[in-house]
Amino acid sequence: MLHIYNSLTGKKEKFVPIVPGKVGMYVCGMTVYDYCHVGHARVLVAFDVVARYLRHSGYDLTYVRNVTDIDDKIIKRAHENGEPFEALTHRFIEAMHEDAALLGVLPPDQEPKATASMDDIIAMIQTLVEKEAAYCAANGDVYYDVSRFERYGELSSKKLDDLRAGARVEVDEAKDDPLDFVLWKSAKPDEPAWDAPWGRGRPGWHIECSAMAARCLGDHFDIHGGGMDLKFPHHENEIAQSESATGHRYVNVWMHNGFVNIDNEKMSKSLGNFFTIRDVLARYQPEVVRYFILASHYRSPLNYSDEHLDNAKSALDRFYLALRDLPVSKFETGSEYEQRFHDAMNDDFNTPEALAVLFEIVREMNSLRDSDTEKATQLAALLRHLGGIIGLLQENSERYFKGAETEDGISSDAINALIEKRKVARQNKDWAESDRIRDELLSQGVIIEDGSGETSWRRQ
16 A cells, blocks of 8 residues: 655655546646756656556556746846747757656656646636735735635745744835735736736746646646745645635645755755756766666655765666576566565655665575576566666666767777777787786776676676
């Protein structure tokens, strides 16, 4: 039975979908004005695993991950570039899709965009105004009235008085209360704008997600996810405006993945420790990055460092070395390994514990490799099956080890030519030349392994 930690209640709960056998899940996606960074990679991979496991468990899942394609940062960047904001967002949406695919992230079932959801956004704001949960301010903006929602702060465990004490109001804002948040921003010169009952303008960030979620999944759905940084104020505001509009519960289970630090420091462009997914993939194979993310529980802080990525590479190498040279076979279901893997995943998607089970399979495979090839082959099939549930170990071992060729690296043809040259040296008992070629390959990041009359190689 699947249990999920619910950020709203602060405890693990047995997962019971609203409609038996069906699950609706909404995850806050990217604001597309730049390339995705490693924090985005964690959101993409963490909820990809949730989606994969829900489907593996037999649920009919509708997975929605939105795109924020209009906001202040997008407008600012488009102005700096001297290009239409639509051109900017289109380019970075395509880049996001490319990065996600490399990381083994499956596409969501629906990917609504804010700019394509304007009718839904305006309709929800109008409902809030009619219910007097929102008001039109003197500056033309429309604000949500936080005082109208008694449970405001419940998700983030914050109290209204404490929030008010720390609230800051911008000069151009006309709020009744410092905590009130904008639903509709009145049009400004040289900014995109849409027609609305309160005048031309564009939506605030929070209302976009409430409207898109409602359109795709209905007013009440099962799971809402996103990064820990979104818990307040974004998700807190979503709850308030959605439940004020509909009069009933918005989401049953709230899931938040932990922060990403860089060498134990918060990732920040100002600190010079900001890495895009593309920066990382230039140095590490995509599956290594995925493994690195899954080696920590999704709710735990994730510390990015070269050491941790190198450790992930070594761990993944162990898996693929165990799978190397074993034929493809069918796995036998019902094993203790399989049960323990599912027990781990049913415990709030505990991927580190699930990976520990996979390592136990590898240890037994290696112990049986020479004495019981048939059993080792069955275990290899089980390893691939369980790894596939979380999006790992689906590559051919040779392809994994030989990797993709890069412009500044030695080519596969050159490696094979040197190995043939070394083979001749060994036949001539020229051990000095044989060792020299081995060292030359190693200096270029290529490890060669002699066995059973054959020499294989892999990139470090």
